[in-house]
Amino acid sequence: SHQVVDGREILVEIKAVNHRYFEFAARVPRTYGYLEEKLKSLTAGQVSRGKIEINVSIYTTSGQDEDVVINRSLVKGYLDALRGIQDEFGLTDDLSLSVAARFPDAFNIHKIIEDENVVWEAVKPVAEEALQKFSQMRVHEGENLKEDLLGKIQEMEEIIEKIEIRSPLVVQSYRTRLYERLKEVLEDKNIEEQRVLTEAALFAEKIAVDEETVRLHSHMQQFREILQLDEPIGRKLDFLVQEMNRETNTIGSKASDLDTTKMVIDLKALIEKVREQIQNIE
Template identity: 50%
Template sequence: MIRSMTGYGRSQQQLNGWDITVEIKSVNHRYFEFSCRTPRNCAFLEDKLKAQVQSRISRGKVDCYCAIVSTDAGDSAVLVNRALAKSYLAAMRELAEETGVPFEVTLRDLARLPDVFTVERAVPDEEALTAAVQTVAAEALDRFVAMRETEGARLRADIESRSRTISGLTARIEEQSPKTVEAYRERLYQKLSQLLADRSIDDARVLTEAAIFADRIAVDEETVRLRSHLHQLGEILGASDPVGRKLDFLMQELNREANTIGSKAQDAKNAAVVVALKSELEKIREQIQNIE
């Protein structure tokens, strides 16, 4: 199934005393690139989340955000730095005596001083927390992949539509090419008639020149290869594995054939058709840059 490299998924659950939120988003990238933000004491989760995401996708620049809030008050303790508090009090009492300012300190005043009270959280159980986070991440990842698949389906429909347009333009080129040769033969005959006046024209020579011209502008081989590449494009779009890189290569081949056909176009009609064909190819190339 075709997938876009752009996607977003989010999940929030309360599990085992933690309120866990996982967000995953991605944009286009040539390879797989992963960055993750987790709470400071949960860096051990980054490699686990990277492996979990990489098991589902192969390309894209992925950003993962993980927030963990404990819902169990029992895993935290308030610590009092008594020595520091006494030192604050002694310093303030001494300052009051020196300046004559009344010494009036309440517990609230003391609590506001830096580092008198600190909150110490229990070290999380890595195995239990990892299992909980991966459960939440799995749901976020499902939504993330579903969005990439939905966008991928739209990309596939657009590419297939443009492929059909290119096929129709190719048919017009194939139809127009013999007419170009016939028009050249008639122009050559008329020109020789004017130059030679009443002298006879060597019809065999005209036919030979027309044949040489026809061989020079023949695009049969290019259009056959172009149609073969379009058929291959359809097959690749129906594949189940990531196909972005294959499509990149195939677009190079399609453009090569289009450029060759363009270089052989000898009349305005075919030239205009080639321009339209190359425009459709460029639009497909742009869409392919979004495919995993």
């Protein structure tokens, strides 16, 4: 945002990158360092997540930011000394203004001290306008991000459905293999076949992922519902993504076939993309 306020040309620029928490940095002219805390407070009232950097440039257009002060006693001393030289040696050259202007330290340039509140009242509306434009841009980006996230959630659910279709087949295959192996090992132990079947079934059920996929579907639905809320949702989405990742890791640890393992890898890749994208959501 750029404005001219009370004889000052003020430029405020805002940059932001994704971050889980709110981090703020300001670059202001050295003499206006006191503006940093005020800008941080103003920004924190409108932005809750992300690394935010605000750059402020201030130029005085009235030409009144510095004052030239004549060192009168020093100039008088120079002139008295020069007149003494004239009288003593009979010199006739005139002492002109151009000569006086070249006296060392004859003039001092003082920076005019500006009232901090006056400066802030000039900078504040420019910063507010920049933040408003920044917020509008984020709303527009947020709509695009929302559509992209919904697309990824849909992809994730399609993978979960494939895992659900495959899971009972994997469990049955594992049960059969385990049953055959147990029969072979216990062949001469005179153990009832029904007991062998029961033990095989119990062990096989340990690789079933029904509970995990049900919870994942629930998390996906919650994710969609949260995206519709008109309030800060970043931390809620963060928590859900962590839960999705936990359930997916559990499925991966139970996976006993290559196809399921590949699907888990694809699912984890999508979850990671979603996790990265939600880092800058309020």
